[in-house]
Amino acid sequence: MPFLPSRRTVLAAGACLPLLRAADARADVPAAYRVGAFTVTPLHDGLFPLQPSMIPAADGEAGRALLARAGLPPGGPSPEPVNAFLIRRGDRLGLLDAGCGTVFGPGFDGVSAALAAQGVRPDRIETVWLTHLHADHAGGLLTPEGRARFRNAELVLQEREAAYWSDAAARARAPATMALFFDTAQAVLGAYAGRIRRVSGEVGLAPGLSFLPLPGHTPGHAGVLVEDGSARLLIWGDIVHSRILQMPHPDWTVIWDADPAQAIATRRRILDRAASEGLDVAGMHLATRGRIGRDGSAYLWEARDDEGSGGVPR
Numbered sequence: 001m002p003f004l005p006s007r008r009t010v011l012a013a014g015a016c017l018p019l020l021r022a023a024d025a026r027a028d029v030p031a032a033y034r035v036g037a038f039t040v041t042p043l044h045d046g047l048f049p050l051q052p053s054m055i056p057a058a059d060g061e062a063g064r065a066l067l068a069r070a071g072l073p074p075g076g077p078s079p080e081p082v083n084a085f086l087i088r089r090g091d092r093l094g095l096l097d098a099g100c101g102t103v104f105g106p107g108f109d110g111v112s113a114a115l116a117a118q119g120v121r122p123d124r125i126e127t128v129w130l131t132h133l134h135a136d137h138a139g140g141l142l143t144p145e146g147r148a149r150f151r152n153a154e155l156v157l158q159e160r161e162a163a164y165w166s167d168a169a170a171r172a173r174a175p176a177t178m179a180l181f182f183d184t185a186q187a188v189l190g191a192y193a194g195r196i197r198r199v200s201g202e203v204g205l206a207p208g209l210s211f212l213p214l215p216g217h218t219p220g221h222a223g224v225l226v227e228d229g230s231a232r233l234l235i236w237g238d239i240v241h242s243r244i245l246q247m248p249h250p251d252w253t254v255i256w257d258a259d260p261a262q263a264i265a266t267r268r269r270i271l272d273r274a275a276s277e278g279l280d281v282a283g284m285h286l287a288t289r290g291r292i293g294r295d296g297s298a299y300l301w302e303a304r305d306d307e308g309s310g311g312v313p314r
Contacts, residue, residue, distance in 0.1 A: 033289060033304075035280075036228020038208065040235075041086040041118060042282065045099030045140065046108035049077035050242055057252040058245045070244045078242055082136050083284045084111045085235055086118060087226065089208065093120060094127040095150070096224055096235055097284060098140030103184055111140045112149075125150045129205060130157040131237030132218040133165045133185040134256065137284060141188050148191040155188075156205060158213065159198040161220025162189060214239060214270060216263030217256065223270070233280045233289070239267050241285045248298045271299050280304065 032041040052059040052067070052075065064074035072078055085096040100108035115122065128150055131137055143149050164170055165185035174182065189196065204210045205224070212223045214237060223236040240246040241254045250267050257263040274281050274292040282289045293300035 034231070035226045035233045036208070036231040037089055038226055038228055038233075039088040040226065040233060040282070041088070041114075043084045043086055043095075043099070043111045043114035045082040045084060045110045045114075045136075047079045048082055048136070048285075050080045052076045052078075052245075054255050055242060055245055055252050056255065057249065058242075062249070063245060066244055066248060072244075078244060080242060080285045081287050082108065083282075083286070084114075084137075084140065085282070086115065086120065087209070089206075092126060092206075093124055094129060094206070094209075095125050095153070096129045097131055097137040097237075098128060098149070100136045101139035101142055101149070102144045103135045103139030103142075103180070108136075109140065122150050123152050125153045127206070128153045128155050129209075129211075129224055130155065130161070131223060131235075131284065132161055132221040133157065133181075133188065134218065134238070135181050135184040137237075138188045139184050142184075142191060146187055146191065153192075154195045154197055155192040156197045156199060158211065158220030158222050159200045160215070161218060161222075162196070162198050164219045165189070212236075212270075214266050216259050216261075216266040217254075218258050221266075232277075233282060234270075234274060235282045235284075236270060236274075237284055239270055239283060243286060243301050247301050248295075250297075250299060275299065 052063045068074040084099045087094045099111035102109050171182045208228050210225050212225050214221050214223050217238045226233040246252050251264050253260040253263055275294050288303040290301050290303045
């Protein structure tokens, strides 16, 4: 397993957040958009100050040049959004991931306020689909007291993901810095015990929604494909943590990737598919929805023109 930052490291990095918000203000006012009969609303949980050392291959001249070209300090950090997504179809409400909650301290837990701004109480969420059980995706499922925040929701995730974070042997093999991640995952599984649905592979979740396994970042990491007629959106979880660094260099892995080689293969596969099929894509660490183009062995990002208004483009 790679080195992972401790809670202390994350909290120290969080001191940068007030400065970083000005650099990525669009992430604070995400737009909802339509995918056929679905309305998908990004819910901004906070900004994480990504250091180049968290993508080790970027901690050099090439990475500094990319950050500088994007108008960021060459030595970092790069402000990366942490998102969840509210998915509506008619009067049905589901949540894809839930953000950090209070696990990483101040500067996060914006999903709660974002839901309230949409007029959605936590008890109205029927289903929470989890891309994976990392704390910045699952921590928001818990109240500060460690209870289930979405008391009426069924939790749906890949069997391999639930099994890994429940495995005492896996925890024993992991470095001590992983303790917070295991603690959070196990607290979530405990708080939602009795209403967890474990699924395997590429499987339908609801009409128009399906899981797409994307292993490597974690054993059971998955994206969700939203489809209605010809309209399609792939919400790909953590395929990239830094669009600026990883689109030009898809072989650059983050320290959070459990299996870096598999993460690279998965990233290239899904980037190729998105480019070939002209898929709209969104992610937990992308500020906007966009499409993928190719540039030799690298990839290009094209943000959708209808982003940023706070309305519901069609």
